Each structure stands twice: as structure tokens, then as C-alpha cells.
Amino acid sequence: MTSVASSGPAASEKALVWFPDTSALVSMAVHLPLHQTVQATLSAHRRVLVTAVVAELEELAKSSTPIAAWAGAALGQLDWLGEPVRLDDPAGTVLAAELQEQIAAGRPRKHALEHFGEAAIISLASRARTLRPLMLSDDYDARVAAKNRNVEPLSVHKLMHLMISQGKVTAAQAFSFADALNRAGRAQDYTADELASGRLSRVGQP
Amino acid sequence: MTEGLTGLAALGVPATPLESAEPEQHAAQVGARVAAARRRRRLSGTELGEMVGLRKDQISKIESGRRRLDVAELPHFAAVLGVTARYILGQADRPALAIAARLAAGASPQVMRSARRRARQLFEIDDLLTQVTAMPPVRSSAEGLRVAEQARAKFGTLPRSKAAAQRQGRELAELTRRELDLGSDALGDVAGVMEQHFAVDVALSPLGTDADGLCVHSGPAALILASSDFPDGHVRFTLAHELAHHLFDDPREVIEEAERDMFAGTAVEWRANAFAGHFLMPERGVRSVLEWLGEAPNAVSERAVVALMEHFGVSMAALIYQLNIIGMVSYSAGQQLRGRGVMSLVELHREAAPSGAATTVGHVRRPPERLARRALAAAREQRLGLSVVASLLERDDDEQLWDEIMAGHAQAMLDTSIVL
Numbered sequence: 001m002t003s004v005a006s007s008g009p010a011a012s013e014k015a016l017v018w019f020p021d022t023s024a025l026v027s028m029a030v031h032l033p034l035h036q037t038v039q040a041t042l043s044a045h046r047r048v049l050v051t052a053v054v055a056e057l058e059e060l061a062k063s064s065t066p067i068a069a070w071a072g073a074a075l076g077q078l079d080w081l082g083e084p085v086r087l088d089d090p091a092g093t094v095l096a097a098e099l100q101e102q103i104a105a106g107r108p109r110k111h112a113l114e115h116f117g118e119a120a121i122i123s124l125a126s127r128a129r130t131l132r133p134l135m136l137s138d139d140y141d142a143r144v145a146a147k148n149r150n151v152e153p154l155s156v157h158k159l160m161h162l163m164i165s166q167g168k169v170t171a172a173q174a175f176s177f178a179d180a181l182n183r184a185g186r187a188q189d190y191t192a193d194e195l196a197s198g199r200l201s202r203v204g205q206p
Numbered sequence: 207m208t209e210g211l212t213g214l215a216a217l218g219v220p221a222t223p224l225e226s227a228e229p230e231q232h233a234a235q236v237g238a239r240v241a242a243a244r245r246r247r248r249l250s251g252t253e254l255g256e257m258v259g260l261r262k263d264q265i266s267k268i269e270s271g272r273r274r275l276d277v278a279e280l281p282h283f284a285a286v287l288g289v290t291a292r293y294i295l296g297q298a299d300r301p302a303l304a305i306a307a308r309l310a311a312g313a314s315p316q317v318m319r320s321a322r323r324r325a326r327q328l329f330e331i332d333d334l335l336t337q338v339t340a341m342p343p344v345r346s347s348a349e350g351l352r353v354a355e356q357a358r359a360k361f362g363t364l365p366r367s368k369a370a371a372q373r374q375g376r377e378l379a380e381l382t383r384r385e386l387d388l389g390s391d392a393l394g395d396v397a398g399v400m401e402q403h404f405a406v407d408v409a410l411s412p413l414g415t416d417a418d419g420l421c422v423h424s425g426p427a428a429l430i431l432a433s434s435d436f437p438d439g440h441v442r443f444t445l446a447h448e449l450a451h452h453l454f455d456d457p458r459e460v461i462e463e464a465e466r467d468m469f470a471g472t473a474v475e476w477r478a479n480a481f482a483g484h485f486l487m488p489e490r491g492v493r494s495v496l497e498w499l500g501e502a503p504n505a506v507s508e509r510a511v512v513a514l515m516e517h518f519g520v521s522m523a524a525l526i527y528q529l530n531i532i533g534m535v536s537y538s539a540g541q542q543l544r545g546r547g548v549m550s551l552v553e554l555h556r557e558a559a560p561s562g563a564a565t566t567v568g569h570v571r572r573p574p575e576r577l578a579r580r581a582l583a584a585a586r587e588q589r590l591g592l593s594v595v596a597s598l599l600e601r602d603d604d605e606q607l608w609d610e611i612m613a614g615h616a617q618a619m620l621d622t623s624i625v626l
Contacts, residue, residue, distance in 0.1 A: 055278035085216040088274035090232035105593035141591025
């Protein structure tokens with residue numbers, strides 16, 4: 001197994017590299033067709049899974065939170081992302097610790113590792129200067145932190161919008177995915193029209 | 207968890223010289239700190255390993271710098287060893303974070319836990335906003351500086367008697383009103399006045415009724431926090447009382463106030479209460495209101511008590527305390543008034559207290575203005591996420607909050623150059 005899963009050619013001058021975070025993997029685990037569609041689309045590019053995301057999923061899976069079952073399911077759906085990458089270099093760990101504090105922003109942690117997955121991704125991705133890193137995240141604060149470190153963030157909903165606009169899914173399919181996320185309490189209700197137009201309020205930002 | 211693939215190398219990206227500088231030395235330093243903290247906790251390598259999900263030989267390698275800590279392992283080590291992730295990484299605590307850490311670590315009565323937790327959160331947010339938005343430190347006004355300087359010069363010695371303590375409190379209150387040009391009438395926004403002039407952040411939060419509040423001051427940082435689960439008049443007295451501790455340069459870094467603390471029979475508390483009384487209810491102002499109410503000199507009626515509470519925005523206990531201090535109500539008459547019960551008096555003279563502000567429990571959530579202003583701007587500009595605002599405002603309705611704070615603000619458009 002290679003360090004960075006790769007099965008597609010470089011799309012542009014800088015190759016896209018997707019870093020899915022804990023929240024996005026949990027969202028994908030809610031609805032298998034959504035997971036399969038995202039996996040099929042992102043598999044055209046390089047993908048990186050960081051150990052901190054796996055650790056966060058493990059922490060969530062053994063918690064008594066409502067998303068424990070989805071976190072457990074997500075742990076069983078990680079093969080397509082390749083072997084997890086550690087973040088243990090001095091500059092990376094220091095930056096990740098700072099970013100974790102920034103994303104948490106004074107809010108009490110729901111579990112010991114909360115936000116360490118996103119922080120590790122941004123720390124690693126923001127220093128991958130020869131690549132074009134994209135973070136898939138359903139955490140608004142993590143997306144803001146990513147954007148400020150030149151890592152392009154997308155929520156699952158924003159990815160759906162992009163997929164509609166590039167003909168990867170129909171608006172009706174995207175609506176069924178969004179509806180599943182809404183029913184699971186993972187997001188507000190969005191219409192097919194909103195998904196197609198990209199008028200997605202907070203999940204479309206930044 | 208696998209230990210195979212690491213960092214930028216795993217992505218095929220070369221590290222910069224800075225990033226690759228002396229990782230072994232760093233790992234050895236991290237390891238030494240882990241070992242020192244483990245020994246302080248009197249844990250064996252095996253015990254620590256069991257607690258963090260690693261083998262004894264892996265702990266040994268970490269402590270000797272032959273295995274680096276993954277970022278996901280940091281919080282477990284920090285929690286088990288009773289230190290911060292910053293300590294393990296060798297990052298110096300910045301001032302606000304250092305105070306927050308001491309608030310977390312310090313022994314505290316059970317009744318003060320929620321106040322300490324909120325204070326710690328506010329110091330962490332202070333640090334975050336300082337780092338991300340280059341927020342300048344809190345500053346005094348020129349008038350406030352003059353008050354602080356005179357307070358240090360005149361009242362550096364702790365008074366020995368109750369009378370002397372009360373005299374000091376009164377003198378500082380009168381000096382403060384004079385320097386700030388506040389006259390002798392009621393103060394409106396006490397928290398705002400304190401923030402405007404005295405380099406102090408002021409927060410109100412519903413913290414229950416076991417504790418009144420606290421004052422944390424250390425170097426240039428100062429925070430006064432009061433529980434808003436009391437009637438507003440009570441809260442205003444607590445704020446003024448804490449301001450006294452700050453202005454008198456109380457040597458304690460954390461001053462915690464349950465009701466028994468505020469009325470403890472000590473010079474420090476007598477002085478702070480006298481300051482609060484004279485700051486909120488100056489004698490000249492009280493006499494002026496009584497004259498307007500047509501009260502006979504040195505005879506304060508029940509109705510006048512209710513009207514004074516309304517006018518100065520204070521509790522009946524604080525008012526009677528002050529009326530006694532300035533010689534307008536005897537101790538026994540004060541006790542009689544208190545025995546009538548504040549609610550029955552207010553009910554009886556409702557027309558004299560139409561707003562009932564002094565007796566209303568507001569459960570107000572007021573973050574320090576300096577932090578709130580910065581956090582809102584940073585959130586709108588997407589330099590920070592929503593959590594910082596939600597933490598400050600103590601809200602958990604993120605969607606609604608986002609709609610409120612982002613209304614009318616430009617938002618980023620989708621980058622269509624991403625080709626899936």
C-alpha cells in the first residue's frame with residue numbers, strides 16, 4: 001500500500017489532493033449511496049487520511065454521542081483512503097496544536113481528540129506546497145481555519161454542488177443525499193435548487 | 207495505530223530547512239518532558255503505556271527521543287500526565303494562557319467552579335483573538351490611570367480598623383467619581399464604565415447563586431466576572447466591589463466571592479464594600495434624591511427606600527448598608543426594613559419602582575466588549591470561525607447565530623477551478 005492513495009492522473013499544474021476530515025467521513029457514513037458516490041468521484045485524485053482523523057473516529061465510536069454508530073461505520077469505510085499518515089514532525093505538531101485551539105475557540109471539548117483531525121490535516125496540507133490541497137469537512141470553523149492556511153475547504157454539500165455543476169450527479173440525486181443528511185440531523189434541509197445553484201448558506205461557506 | 211508513514215515525506219513533498227531542523231533534538235526534549243511529568247505523577251512506563259494505549263517499549267522510545275509523538279497522541283499524554291499539550295511540545299504559555307492554566311489547576315471551592323471555568327474560557331479567547339487578530343491589550347483611559355496611580359500612592363497600606371477601611375473605600379469612590387467626571391447621580395452601565403476606564407474586561411454570566419463572582423488580575427490582564435442569576439441591583443454591587451479589589455491592587459491573583467466572602471469581617475472586604483456603596487450611591491446623590499422625594503431629613507420612609515433602589519439600581523441590602531454608613535438609617539431601623547422583605551416593599555410601592563430593575567433577575571450574558579467586538583469582526587471576515595463568538599455569547603444555536611452575524615456580509619464564492 002502506498003502512502004498516498006492515487007489512481008488518477010494529475011489534473012493540472014498542481015495535483016489535487018483530498019484530505020477528508022472526521023466530520024465529512026461521519027456524514028458519508030450516514031448514507032451508503034452518498035459514500036459510494038463521493039468515493040468514486042474523489043478516487044480520481046490523490047487522497048490522504050491522517051492518523052489523527054482515525055483516532056478521532058475511534059474516540060467518537062466508543063463515545064455515547066448520537067454519532068457513535070456512524071463513526072464506527074466510517075472506520076469500516078477507510079480502505080479507499082490508503083494507509084493513514086502520521087503527523088509527528090516538530091513544526092507540524094506545534095502548528096496542529098495551535099490550530100486545534102483555534103478551531104475549538106474556547107468551547108469545551110466533547111471528547112479528548114475533538115478537532116485534532118482537522119488541525120492535523122490543515123497543518124500537513126498547508127505545508128504541501130507542491131500540491132493543491134482540498135479539505136472535505138462538515139465543520140464550519142475547520143473550513144475557516146483551512147481557508148486561512150490556503151487549504152481549499154469544501155463541505156459535503158458544497159462538494160455535491162460542484163458534482164452537479166460538473167455532471168457527476170443529478171440535482172435529484174444530490175437532493176436525496178442532502179435529505180439523508182438532514183434526516184440524520186447532520187445538516188439543515190436543502191432543496192435540489194439550492195444544491196444546484198450553490199445557495200447553501202453556512203455549509204457553502206467558506 | 208501504524209507508525210509507518212510520516213508527514214510531508216509521506217506526501218512526497220520535501221520539508222523546508224526550517225521544518226526539518228533538528229527533529230531528533232526536538233523529539234528528545236519532548237521525551238524528556240514526558241518522562242519528567244510521568245515521574246511527577248509517580249507512574250511507571252508500563253502504567254503510562256496502559257493509560258495511553260501504548261506498550262512499555264514505545265513509552266521508553268518516546269522518552270528517549272527515538273519515537274516521535276503523533277499529534278493524535280498528544281491530548282492523551284497531556285490528560286494522563288496532568289499537563290498541557292503546550293507543555294509537552296515545549297511551547298511557552300502566553301500570558302493569558304498561563305492565567306487560564308492556573309485557573310484550571312488551582313484548588314477552588316466547589317461553588318466557584320463554574321465561575322472559574324467561564325473565566326478560564328475568556329482568557330483562552332483573549333489569547334486566541336490576540337494571536338489571530340493582533341488584538342491590542344486592554345488599556346486604561348487617562349482618567350482611569352490617574353485613579354489607579356492615586357489609589358496605589360494613597361492607599362498602599364492596609365487599614366487596621368473598620369472605620370479606617372470604610373474611610374479608604376469612600377475616599378477612593380469619591381476620587382473615582384471626581385476623576386471620571388461622574389457627578390453624584392446614579393450610574394447607568396456600570397460594566398461599561400469599568401471597561402472604559404480601568405483596563406479591565408467585565409463579563410456577566412448566569413453562574414448560579416452560590417457565588418457572586420470573581421476578579422482575576424495579573425500583570426496587565428484583568429477580568430471581573432459576576433453571576434447574573436442575582437437581581438440586577440445585587441450584580442451591580444458585586445461589580446463595584448470587585449473593581450475596588452482591582453483598584454486597591456489586592457495582591458491575590460484570583461479573588462473569589464461567595465456572599466460570605468464579600469461580607470467577611472476583614473479590612474479588605476470592608477474597604478471594598480464601602481467603595482461599592484459610595485461609588486454606586488454617593489451621599490450627595492442620595493440626599494438629593496430624598497430631597498426631591500420630599501423626605502424629612504434623617505427619616506427615610508419605606509417608599510423612599512423603594513424609590514432609591516430604583517433610582518440607583520441597587521439591592522435593598524446594599525442601599526440599607528449605605529444609608530447606615532452615611533448615617534441616614536440606624537442599624538436597627540435598617541434591620542426592620544430588611545425584615546419587611548424587599549418584594550413586599552416593592553409590591554406595596556410599585557409606582558415608585560416602575561421598572562423594578564433593582565429586583566429583576568436578568569440572567570444576562572454579557573461578554574467583555576473588547577473581546578466581543580473583535581470576535582464578531584473576525585468571524586464576519588472569516589479569519590476565525592463561529593465558535594469564538596458562540597463561546598463569548600454562550601450560545602449553541604450555530605445556524606441561527608451564523609445567519610445573524612453574517613447577514614449582509616460578503617461571502618466567498620465557489621472556486622470553479624476544481625475539476626473533479
